[in-house]
Amino acid sequence: MATVTLDDITHVYGSGDDAVTALSDVSVRADEGEFVSIVGPSGCGKSTLLYLTGGFLDPTAGTIAVDGDPIDGPGTDRGVVFQEYALYPWKTAMENVTFGLSHVTDLDAEAIESRARAELARVGLEGDADKYPTELSGGMKQRVAIARTLAYDPAILLMDEPFGALDDQTRELLQEDLLDICTETDRTSLFVTHDIEEATYLSDRVIVLTAQPGEVKTVVSVDIDRSLPRDEVLRTDAFLETATEIRSAVHEELVIGSGH
């Protein structure tokens, strides 16, 4: 698996009077197997940071590297999961997962199908491979999107509010599944959320960005016993204290951002 580093990243959208500095001198690192979340007030550049790491945007200044090699556009070493499931409505769950795999792997059709089946099973959809997106709930669609990304076997997972559109129960189930998947596969994850409990529950480290332009305000290490059931984790002192520390840091920025 892999380490991803963002060094002194500044990103400016537009130019002249319309220029918006989304990120200013941000340095972030996620080591192999580490789960790092990015939180901060709306507009602080969280999504921008993820798009840059995905290679969909070029930073105005700074370097992004995977295992020390600067990235040059998108690559199959980095898999993305966004809030919008972005599934093809005319393709089944299985076809959504297999689509495109032949271009990025040297597997034959049979091997591709078997890998897709394994990934659908991993996210609990072994019985739903032939269903179309309209026949799937929001949670199931997001599971298909996750399976599709995992099928590429990316070393790094980039997730932008992947559970933002889901109801609380589905969100909690998917959080637990994601923790299992990340532990099982030792992937490196960068995860954007505005949900502080979610960030605390999932992460090894949480990076709090300042109000726009986003700078790193603080980095909080999370040391909680994830072998406990979710409900118990959420009641531990370590969890509550860490979530409070992160919430206070974000709140300070909300106050600054609102001019109070």
Ligand SMILES: Nc1ncnc2c1ncn2[C@@H]1O[C@H](COP(=O)(O)OP(=O)(O)OP(=O)(O)O)[C@@H](O)[C@H]1O
């Ligand atoms: N394509 C664009 N052109 C111009 N400005 C942009 C563009 N995309 C984002 N911005 C601006 O850059 C800043 C950061 O946006 P970004 O979407 O990265 O923030 P965010 O932290 O993900 O926000 P949210 O939590 O609301 O999703 C914002 O001020 C936004 O208006």
